[in-house]
Amino acid sequence: MSHLAKDMTPDVTWRDITPGCAIYEGGTSEAVQTGDWRTMRPVIDWAKCKQCLLCVPVCPDISIPVSGEGKREDFNYFYCKGCGICADVCPFGAISMVPEEK
Amino acid sequence: MGIRERLSGNEAVAYAMKQINPDVMGAYPITPSTEIPQYFSAYVDNGEVDTEFIAVESEHSAMSTCIGAQAAGVRAISATSSCGLCYMTEMLYVAASCRLPITLSVCCRALSGPINIHNDHSDAMGVRDAGWIMLFAETNQEAYDNYLQAMRIGEAVGLPIMVCQDGFITSHAIENIELVETDKVKAFVGQYRPKHYLLDPDESVSMGAFGMPAYYMEAKRQQAQAMIDAKDVIYKVGREFGEMTGRTYGLIEKYMMDDAKTAIVLIGSSAGTAKEAVRQLRAQGKKVGLIKVRAFRPFPSEELAEALKGVRAFAVMDKDDSYNAHCGPLFAETAAALYAAGVREPRGVNYIYGLGGRDVRVDSIKQVFAELDKIAATGYAGQTYRYLEVRE
Amino acid sequence: MNNIVEIRWHGRGGQGAKTAALLLADAAFNTGKYVQGFPEYGPERMGAPITAYNRISTERSTVHSNIYEPDYVVVVDETLLSAVDVTAGLKKEGAIVINSGKSPDELRGKLRGYEGRVCTIDAGRISTEELGKNFPNTPMLAAIVKVSGVVEPEEFVRDMEASFKHKFASKPQVIEGNMRALKRSMEEVQIG
Numbered sequence: 001m002s003h004l005a006k007d008m009t010p011d012v013t014w015r016d017i018t019p020g021c022a023i024y025e026g027g028t029s030e031a032v033q034t035g036d037w038r039t040m041r042p043v044i045d046w047a048k049c050k051q052c053l054l055c056v057p058v059c060p061d062i063s064i065p066v067s068g069e070g071k072r073e074d075f076n077y078f079y080c081k082g083c084g085i086c087a088d089v090c091p092f093g094a095i096s097m098v099p100e101e102k
Numbered sequence: 103m104g105i106r107e108r109l110s111g112n113e114a115v116a117y118a119m120k121q122i123n124p125d126v127m128g129a130y131p132i133t134p135s136t137e138i139p140q141y142f143s144a145y146v147d148n149g150e151v152d153t154e155f156i157a158v159e160s161e162h163s164a165m166s167t168c169i170g171a172q173a174a175g176v177r178a179i180s181a182t183s184s185c186g187l188c189y190m191t192e193m194l195y196v197a198a199s200c201r202l203p204i205t206l207s208v209c210c211r212a213l214s215g216p217i218n219i220h221n222d223h224s225d226a227m228g229v230r231d232a233g234w235i236m237l238f239a240e241t242n243q244e245a246y247d248n249y250l251q252a253m254r255i256g257e258a259v260g261l262p263i264m265v266c267q268d269g270f271i272t273s274h275a276i277e278n279i280e281l282v283e284t285d286k287v288k289a290f291v292g293q294y295r296p297k298h299y300l301l302d303p304d305e306s307v308s309m310g311a312f313g314m315p316a317y318y319m320e321a322k323r324q325q326a327q328a329m330i331d332a333k334d335v336i337y338k339v340g341r342e343f344g345e346m347t348g349r350t351y352g353l354i355e356k357y358m359m360d361d362a363k364t365a366i367v368l369i370g371s372s373a374g375t376a377k378e379a380v381r382q383l384r385a386q387g388k389k390v391g392l393i394k395v396r397a398f399r400p401f402p403s404e405e406l407a408e409a410l411k412g413v414r415a416f417a418v419m420d421k422d423d424s425y426n427a428h429c430g431p432l433f434a435e436t437a438a439a440l441y442a443a444g445v446r447e448p449r450g451v452n453y454i455y456g457l458g459g460r461d462v463r464v465d466s467i468k469q470v471f472a473e474l475d476k477i478a479a480t481g482y483a484g485q486t487y488r489y490l491e492v493r494e
Numbered sequence: 495m496n497n498i499v500e501i502r503w504h505g506r507g508g509q510g511a512k513t514a515a516l517l518l519a520d521a522a523f524n525t526g527k528y529v530q531g532f533p534e535y536g537p538e539r540m541g542a543p544i545t546a547y548n549r550i551s552t553e554r555s556t557v558h559s560n561i562y563e564p565d566y567v568v569v570v571d572e573t574l575l576s577a578v579d580v581t582a583g584l585k586k587e588g589a590i591v592i593n594s595g596k597s598p599d600e601l602r603g604k605l606r607g608y609e610g611r612v613c614t615i616d617a618g619r620i621s622t623e624e625l626g627k628n629f630p631n632t633p634m635l636a637a638i639v640k641v642s643g644v645v646e647p648e649e650f651v652r653d654m655e656a657s658f659k660h661k662f663a664s665k666p667q668v669i670e671g672n673m674r675a676l677k678r679s680m681e682e683v684q685i686g
Contacts, residue, residue, distance in 0.1 A: 010316040014323035019201040019260055021313050021321050024298055026306025108523040219535065241556075271558050275532030276519050278554065374556035463559040 005031060034061065038082035040097040042075055048094035055086035055095065104280035104347060111239070111272035114246040114279055115181070115207050115265070116141035120151055121287040122253065124205070125176030125294075128156045128167025132186035133219050134269035135209035139181055161186040165193035165204075172202040173309050175299025177253065179204070183269055184211035187225040191232065194262070198233025199325060200309055203256035203263065206234070207249065210370070210421075211269040212458040220459020221269040223369060223421040226398075227431050233325060235263040235332050236399040240355075240373040242267075242277045244396075247349055250282065251339045253291055258335045259328040268371040270459070282347060290346060333400045353402035355394040356409055358384060362391030364474035365410060367436055368419040369395045372455075372462045379467035390471050401435050407443030410436075414478035415449045417470050419490070421456045429487050430454055449483040455490035466491055498551035499644045500561045504580050505570035508540040514570065514631045515546035518638065521645050522550040524653045534560055543578050550644050566642050569593060570617075570630055575604045586610040591637050591683070593617040593630050598686025613641050615683040624675040625668070632672050633679035640680040647680060 003018045005028040018024065051071055056064050063080035065073045087095040109117065116138050119127075127146075129139035139155075146155045154171075158164045161182050168178035182190060187208060197204050210226050212218040226236060235256060239245035245267040256263035267273055282290070298307050313321050337352055344350025355373075358380050359365060366376055373394035383390045393409050395402060410416050418437075420430025428434070433452035440448070453470055456462045470490065477483050501518070505511025512533040519531030530549040536542060547561045565588040569580050572594040581590060589611035592601055598612040605612065617633035625632075632654075639650045654676055655669075662668040 008317070012317070012320060014320040014327070017317060017320045017324055019324065019328075020199060020309060021311040021317060022200075022298060023308040023311060024305060026308070028308065108519060108529055240558075268558075270532075270535060274535070275530055275558075276516055277530050278523065278528050371558040374558045377556045461560050463562070464557060466559075 033078055034081050035076075035078045038077075038080060038100050040082040040084060041077070041100045042080065042082065042084065042087055042095050043098055044074065045094050045096070048092045050092055050094075052091065054089050054091065058085045058089050060085070104282050107279050107281050108276050109242060109246075109279050110137075110274055110276045111242040111245045111267045112137035112209065112274065113141060113276075114242045114281075115249050115267070116145070117281065118246050118249040118287075119179060119207075120145045121282075121284045122177075122250070122291050123151045123288075124153055124179045124253075126154045126156065126167065126171035126178040127180065128158055128164040128171070128178065129180050130158050130161050130164045130182070130186065132161070132183045134211055134221075134273045135181045135183040135186070135207065137273070138207055138209070161189040162193055165190040165197060165206075168204045168206075169193060169197050169200065169202055172197070172204050173200065173299065174301045175296050177205070177294045178202075179206070181207040181209070183209045184213055184219075184225045187229060188213065191229055194229055194232040194234060196310070197262045199321070201260040201325070201328065203253065203260060205249075205252045205256060206262065206264045208264050208266040209269040209273040210266050216458075218458040219269075221271050221371075221421075222457045222459070223266075224423075224457075226264065226266050227420075227422045229264075230399060230431060233261065233329070234399060235259075235261050235329070235336075235397070237263065237265050237336075237397055238369045238395065239265070239267040239272065240371055240394060242272050242275070243279050243349070245272055246279060246281070247343065247347070247351065248396075250287055250290065251336075251343050251351065253294070254339045255332060255335050257294060258339075259332045261325075261328050261332060266370075271371040280347070286346060290343070329400050333397075333402075336397055336400070351396060352405075353395075353397040353400070354405045354409065355396060357392040357394065359391035359393060359409055361389050362412075363389040363414050364471060364478055365391045365393060365413045365416045366419060366467065366470060366474075367393045367395065367406065367410070367416060367432065368421075369398065369432060370421065372419070372421070372467075375462055375464055376467045379464045379471065382464065383468065383471055388471070388475075390474075395432065398432070401439070403435070403439035403442060406436050406439045407445050410440060410448055410450075411443070411445045413448045414481075415451075415474045415483070417451050417453050417474055419453045419455050419470070423454045423457070427487075433486075449477050449481060451477065451483050451486045451488060453488050453490045460491065498549060498555055499566070499642060500564045501548040501550070501566045501568065501638065501642070501644070502561050502564040502584075503546040503548075503568045503570065504574050504578055505544055505546070506540075506574070507542045507544050509570050510629070510631045511544055511568075511570045512546045514568070514635050515548050517631065517635050518548050518644075519550070520657070521635070521639065521650055521653055522548075525645050525649050527551065527645075528554045530555060543574055564588065566591065566638060566644075568634060568638050570634055572596075572601075575601070579606065581605050581608040584608060584610065589613055589641050589685075591615065591634070591641050593634055595619060598684055602686070611641070611685055613637065613683055613685045615679055617679065620675050620678050620682070624678065625671045632675050636676040636679035637683040640683050641685065651676065651680075
């Protein structure tokens with residue numbers, strides 16, 4: 001069988017699990033959806049955002065994408081855990097945390 | 103025919119390392135294994151090997167170095183003793199569970215306290231459940247021979263392997279030894295070609311992953327299978343080594359066991375002393391025999407049950423104690439092996455012996471056989487947890 | 495038939511008794527024997543009494559214990575006679591070889607009633623005269639070879655010469671000094 005991360009599910013048998021639980025590909029965290037951990041959701045007010053980009057480096061995940069022109073874009077909610085650090089550091093109050101509605 | 107030499111056990115192991123020319127050595131000195139990295143670093147310095155010698159600040163780091171190097175895709179080695187092995191313990195488990203076939207030379211020495219630099223098996227036995235293959239040597243020759251076989255065995259099943267000898271008794275004693283020509287050694291040991299390794303430019307690999315409860319048991323069951331599979335590999339490599347040198351190895355060595363009525367089971371250098379005792383008692387017509395355990399991991403359970411099923415009484419001798427108010431580890435596992443195989447007849451006792459370098463003489467072994475005679479005659483083992491030659 | 499000779503060395507830490515035991519093992523090895531040479535380590539310090547052992551045999555000895563009933567005892571430092579029971583277990587058919595300027599008769603009284611041969615050799619003086627320093631190893635080695643015959647003496651001399659030539663290739667005067675010390679010791683050892 002293939003020994004890629006996607007195959008290592010809780011159904012994998014002891015014969016098929018990779019030796020030492022090694023994973024034979026890189027960047028596998030890209031496939032892990034952490035957005036569903038979120039209870040609070042960051043929302044950006046584009047009218048207040050000055051594109052200072054202070055929010056970008058403090059994001060512990062990869063939830064604030066930056067365009068080729070160097071502008072931050074809307075949140076990537078597939079990864080965003082709703083930690084709120086970006087809202088905390090924003091000098092302009094452009095990011096507010098609102099309860100997640102599921 | 104090999105090369106006739108006389109070397110100490112430490113010289114012999116360092117020479118085996120030189121012949122193999124591994125890629126990385128991470129080591130920190132501790133008596134009585136210090137000479138191994140000392141001799142080997144001279145080979146490195148003289149350009150006789152192209153090993154990267156990494157002098158580290160502790161045994162924990164020595165094993166960490168080996169783990170990093172072996173994971174990167176090369177052969178890594180180290181050497182240690184006693185509390186150095188204890189200090190490696192955490193990383194020994196990482197090496198085994200990451201399935202990295204590192205080779206570690208251990209010169210067995212007592213653990214504190216009282217502080218003691220002499221031989222017993224407390225250090226190696228203390229890490230017996232770390233998941234490493236463990237071979238023990240009776241002589242300098244076996245320390246050398248086991249080392250030449252170690253990488254073949256470990257790499258075939260993806261487990262690290264410990265090559266143990268008795269500190270001072272063989273490590274610092276010179277004896278005759280037959281060395282294998284270096285070209286033959288290189289052909290026998292072969293190249294290390296891991297399927298997956300960190301420095302492979304064509305494949306990204308993550309190692310040392312977190313294992314949630316949903317995966318942990320499957321990972322450990324697979325690791326356990328590697329140890330089960332190691333039995334056949336040890337036999338296969340031991341046979342091939344025999345074809346090359348005339349010295350064939352398995353999991354245990356039976357000495358005059360065919361018609362033995364009483365037998366001793368033990369590990370390491372005292373087996374040679376026990377062989378002399380067996381020869382002397384056989385000359386008096388006594389049907390005595392000896393079983394030397396070469397591989398403690400994997401444990402030779404079927405082999406021991408088969409070898410002991412015909413005796414009336416046996417003594418398992420542990421050069422260490424589990425301090426469980428019951429017995430040492432070799433006795434515990436031997437008794438479990440007999441029980442699992444349905445062998446109920448032989449009476450067995452356990453002797454704790456040779457702790458902290460207490461000398462083991464031919465007469466020491468004869469005393470044990472004298473006790474076994476009594477047990478065989480009466481069928482009554484009495485106290486099974488005994489200390490040999492301790493002042494009362 | 496396995497002919498086995500067991501030898502026990504007594505010295506002090508730093509005097510080279512262990513090295514001498516290993517050299518004797520080397521010499522016997524070079525004549526085709528099976529050898530063991532091993533130290534008994536204590537809490538090692540310069541000057542502390544130490545013991546080393548040799549088993550030399552025609553067939554491999556598998557025994558890995560210390561030696562309790564030696565055929566020969568070598569004492570590298572005379573002052574050990576009062577500190578250590580050097581003749582313990584020594585076979586009376588054997589001999590004790592002591593580094594001393596005294597005669598065997600003068601020393602026998604210190605040996606707790608030992609009845610076998612007592613041999614003395616002034617290894618310190620020979621070493622000082624031939625090598626300019628007190629390195630008693632070479633003369634002691636030669637004396638025990640002469641007394642025990644564990645290695646055939648002529649073969650021993652040839653072998654040692656080759657060994658010195660290899661070891662001190664760049665220092666011919668050291669080779670000559672050692673060879674003179676060796677030969678003198680074999681001639682001057684007093685057997686009583």
